Amino acid sequence: MNTTHSACLAALQQRFGEQFSQGQSQREQHxxxxxxxxxxxxxxxxxxxxxxxxxxxxxICAAHQCPIVPFGVGSSLEGQLNAPYGGISVDLSGMDQIxxxxxxxxxxxxxxxxxxxxxxxxxxxxxxxxxIDPGANASLGGMVATRASGTNAVRYGTIRENVLSLKVxxxxxxxxxxxxxxxKSAAGYDLTHLMIGSEGTLGIIxxxxxxxxxxxxxxxxxxxTFDSVTSACQAVAQVIQLGLPLARMELxxxxxxxxxxQYSGLNLPEMPLLLLxxxxxxxxxxxxxxxxxxxxxxxxxxxxxxxxxxxxxNQLWKARHDAYWASRALRPGCQAHxxxxxxPISRLAxxxxxxxxxxxxxxxxAPIVGHVGDGNFHALLLVDEQNPDELARxxxxxxxxxxxxxxxxxxxxxxxxxGQGKRDYLDLxxxxxxxxxxxxxxxxxxxxxxxxxxx
Amino acid sequence: MNTTHSACLAALQQRFGEQFSQGQSQREQHxxxxxxxxxxxxxxxxxxxxxxxxxxxxxICAAHQCPIVPFGVGSSLEGQLNAPYGGISVDLSGMDQIxxxxxxxxxxxxxxxxxxxxxxxxxxxxxxxxxIDPGANASLGGMVATRASGTNAVRYGTIRENVLSLKVxxxxxxxxxxxxxxxKSAAGYDLTHLMIGSEGTLGIIxxxxxxxxxxxxxxxxxxxTFDSVTSACQAVAQVIQLGLPLARMELxxxxxxxxxxQYSGLNLPEMPLLLLxxxxxxxxxxxxxxxxxxxxxxxxxxxxxxxxxxxxxNQLWKARHDAYWASRALRPGCQAHxxxxxxPISRLAxxxxxxxxxxxxxxxxAPIVGHVGDGNFHALLLVDEQNPDELARxxxxxxxxxxxxxxxxxxxxxxxxxGQGKRDYLDLxxxxxxxxxxxxxxxxxxxxxxxxxxx
Numbered sequence: 079m080n081t082t083h084s085a086c087l088a089a090l091q092q093r094f095g096e097q098f099s100q101g102q103s104q105r106e107q108h109x110x111x112x113x114x115x116x117x118x119x120x121x122x123x124x125x126x127x128x129x130x131x132x133x134x135x136x137x138i139c140a141a142h143q144c145p146i147v148p149f150g151v152g153s154s155l156e157g158q159l160n161a162p163y164g165g166i167s168v169d170l171s172g173m174d175q176i177x178x179x180x181x182x183x184x185x186x187x188x189x190x191x192x193x194x195x196x197x198x199x200x201x202x203x204x205x206x207x208x209x210i211d212p213g214a215n216a217s218l219g220g221m222v223a224t225r226a227s228g229t230n231a232v233r234y235g236t237i238r239e240n241v242l243s244l245k246v247x248x249x250x251x252x253x254x255x256x257x258x259x260x261x262k263s264a265a266g267y268d269l270t271h272l273m274i275g276s277e278g279t280l281g282i283i284x285x286x287x288x289x290x291x292x293x294x295x296x297x298x299x300x301x302x303t304f305d306s307v308t309s310a311c312q313a314v315a316q317v318i319q320l321g322l323p324l325a326r327m328e329l330x331x332x333x334x335x336x337x338x339x340q341y342s343g344l345n346l347p348e349m350p351l352l353l354l355x356x357x358x359x360x361x362x363x364x365x366x367x368x369x370x371x372x373x374x375x376x377x378x379x380x381x382x383x384x385x386x387x388x389x390x391x392n393q394l395w396k397a398r399h400d401a402y403w404a405s406r407a408l409r410p411g412c413q414a415h416x417x418x419x420x421x422p423i424s425r426l427a428x429x430x431x432x433x434x435x436x437x438x439x440x441x442x443x444a445p446i447v448g449h450v451g452d453g454n455f456h457a458l459l460l461v462d463e464q465n466p467d468e469l470a471r472x473x474x475x476x477x478x479x480x481x482x483x484x485x486x487x488x489x490x491x492x493x494x495x496x497g498q499g500k501r502d503y504l505d506l507x508x509x510x511x512x513x514x515x516x517x518x519x520x521x522x523x524x525x526x527x528x529x530x531x532x533x
Numbered sequence: 534m535n536t537t538h539s540a541c542l543a544a545l546q547q548r549f550g551e552q553f554s555q556g557q558s559q560r561e562q563h564x565x566x567x568x569x570x571x572x573x574x575x576x577x578x579x580x581x582x583x584x585x586x587x588x589x590x591x592x593i594c595a596a597h598q599c600p601i602v603p604f605g606v607g608s609s610l611e612g613q614l615n616a617p618y619g620g621i622s623v624d625l626s627g628m629d630q631i632x633x634x635x636x637x638x639x640x641x642x643x644x645x646x647x648x649x650x651x652x653x654x655x656x657x658x659x660x661x662x663x664x665i666d667p668g669a670n671a672s673l674g675g676m677v678a679t680r681a682s683g684t685n686a687v688r689y690g691t692i693r694e695n696v697l698s699l700k701v702x703x704x705x706x707x708x709x710x711x712x713x714x715x716x717k718s719a720a721g722y723d724l725t726h727l728m729i730g731s732e733g734t735l736g737i738i739x740x741x742x743x744x745x746x747x748x749x750x751x752x753x754x755x756x757x758t759f760d761s762v763t764s765a766c767q768a769v770a771q772v773i774q775l776g777l778p779l780a781r782m783e784l785x786x787x788x789x790x791x792x793x794x795q796y797s798g799l800n801l802p803e804m805p806l807l808l809l810x811x812x813x814x815x816x817x818x819x820x821x822x823x824x825x826x827x828x829x830x831x832x833x834x835x836x837x838x839x840x841x842x843x844x845x846x847n848q849l850w851k852a853r854h855d856a857y858w859a860s861r862a863l864r865p866g867c868q869a870h871x872x873x874x875x876x877p878i879s880r881l882a883x884x885x886x887x888x889x890x891x892x893x894x895x896x897x898x899a900p901i902v903g904h905v906g907d908g909n910f911h912a913l914l915l916v917d918e919q920n921p922d923e924l925a926r927x928x929x930x931x932x933x934x935x936x937x938x939x940x941x942x943x944x945x946x947x948x949x950x951x952g953q954g955k956r957d958y959l960d961l962x963x964x965x966x967x968x969x970x971x972x973x974x975x976x977x978x979x980x981x982x983x984x985x986x987x988x
Contacts, residue, residue: 180877180879182770182774182877182878182879183877183878183879184773184774184776184878185877224719225717225718225719225723226719227717227719231717235694236717238717238723239690239694248965248969252965252968253965254963254964254965254966254968254969255963255964255966256966257944257963258939258942258943258944258962259877259942259943260875260876260877260908260909260938260942260943260944260947261875261877261878261907261908261909262680262682262686262691262693262875262907262909262947262948263680263875263944263946263947264679264680264681264730264873264944264946264947264948264949264950264951265944265945265946265950265951265955265958265959265962265963266730266951266959266962266963266966266967266970266988267727267730267731267735267969267970267973267974267988268680268693268723268726268727268729268730269963269966269969269970271723271726271727272722272723272726272727272973274723275719275721275722275723276722280722291776292774292775292776315637318639319637319639319747320747321639321746321747359817359820361816361817361820362814362816362817362820365814365816365817418719420715420716420717420718421715422635422638422640422714422715422716423637423638423639423716424635424637424638452716452717453715453716454715454716454717483715484713487713487714487715488713488714488715489712489713489715489718489719489720490720491718491719491720492715492717492718492719493717493719494719495719495720496719496720496721500720503720504720504721507713507720507721508709508710508712508720508721508724509709509710510703510707510708510709511709511710511711511721511724512721513707513709514703514709514722514724514977515721515722515724517976517977518722518727518973518976518977519722520976521972521973521975521976522969522972522973533721533722
């Protein structure tokens, strides 16, 4: 325990009683990182149940200069939940109420601990759904904080395009609303987008109003094999350039398909594969399917195969969602080093191809999976950390992948965020812009209370 | 002339030579406000031709604590260009180069002085277009700075959803890039969205990378009459709720139609009217037209009438774009007081109806026109400012309209920005959020150099 925070802990214990824990296992659970990044434990965990809880917590911590690290469900990948300076992990998973469905406005207001699966389950009888789907059953607060996206972003945008308004507790314990529920606004600085992706470093999100979408009349899922990741990516680029509004276009390389087959008991062809989903009216989907098939075949792809039932479709996406764990099962006992390159679509094929060649030449085992419709893909390096040579090769490859994306006009992180894992690349990517970010941080959180040491 | 800035003016004269002007007519032209807001002249105008010009200007002005007001084409409506503390108007209209069309990425990089019409003219052979269309032939820098939208936002989003990256000169004269060209990113604070809508108060935009869209296979425009604005708005709300991706849905009340007929020599039926545009493949447009027609008739609308040629379609939208000047021609010599309410779509019919009743009861002449698909509409109050009683009634009505929108969960400004005209409503709309905005302003522009007295 960080003894400098002991007075703060005592005050929190008094205010929060059973919602406060200093137990070792709770502290460990609240900084598990799912990746190679080493855990750094908070001094205590507070389980918030209300906005008032969060405001009180912030005021107490502010008075004692004690750091606060927000926690949703713990599915982040870049060490966002670690507490390098100790302090309090504030667990928001208990703030899981859906406050109001604005059916006629295609919107919903909810607390940050609601998970995306819980939201869609709640909406099941409304004809509406929330499309952003990062794979993990993340909390919506966490998704907003890391600017998450996932498999549906091609058609529906990322979380950035789907938040109407936030309520946020600021560093002085005030509650602010970032904007109205109107669909657009030109009134003042865009606080909503400033908070999205700020990874808990500017404020704590306590309420979220999200856009919803009508469930499409028809949903058709399918798969399409190619002889190389290059040709698969070239086909994807053409789909985007022609403006085909596919909902999902996911690339899996042959190794990733093999991992999914083993983990999820499937029989997908073990070659470069696109998983697809088409949304729209019956005629619109038929048009999209026809155009996609033509494009795929023009790039040497095989004829797409379509799921015959909702069950088959769900099985396909379940396998895609489990890709992370499927990959890890390829080398039990090894650590996962993730990459998150995102480049302009015209550079995608080149970037994925070079990355695959680079990983092979480095002798690393690293399945590739990607939201390629957005130019975004992940290589998951499975690394035996007991082998210093392999670890060094892996770190060098991760660094090259981030730099390659930036050099191609892209970003080192399309959706996972910066956290601790990608901090080294911010200067390279943003140059003098980092100075502006630091100025904003100092202005809104002068005592560096919120999630210090991240982003 | 503000004598405290004389040393600055001398330094600028020396650096900029013929690009510098203290002439009365130039100073007047650079703060004309198109509305009731009284002009406040800058001390001088600098015509920037390059990013280096802007950086040098900022450094000289910063050294002398002299305000800078960015100028595009002068089409803003809320006094954004006024210079209440004197200083320099920096005219960016000469920075009008299109730097690169990223054809395969559906994007373009350009300077801020390019107008939206010039951009689309340049793109005419590429199969791509830029959809955001605020009516006026605004500069793209100005559109980004005010977070503009316009008639196509229903389908394509506002400028907020269509900027990939900006280059911005900051208060210390540094040039920063807000993000990469990748379609999505989770790397650091969202400086792009912070700059969009900041109305020249945080930095000067010197380069813009925009998303482009493929020109749809089919474009069909039409019009549909209703017996009241209420039923027209109810039909619009249902279109949105069903997720029909119409490109344009514009409301004109009977008085606005009359104004357009007179000004543009048309014969539109002088009753509440929706102007419509459908984009997509042939079959998609046919589907949309059929569904729209059914919805319109369910709400007592008449069967839509469609434009028979591209010329007829262009004539219709030209008339819509000229609606502002058409309205002003209804009462020559009077001033225009604009409103810009934007509410959740479920409250639109109620808000427009109450506004129309309010204006009638106040004895004011005020055509209504609106981007109703976004819940956004304008009443243009035509006011004889020599009549103090009428002026007082107009100001009271404008205030009620702004407050009504905020009370209905909306905003006082959907797209025109805050400028000087809407500053009074920011506290009401944002509450404690205004404190955050002020902190950001102080952090990024500590000497209040950029467009002081706005937003």
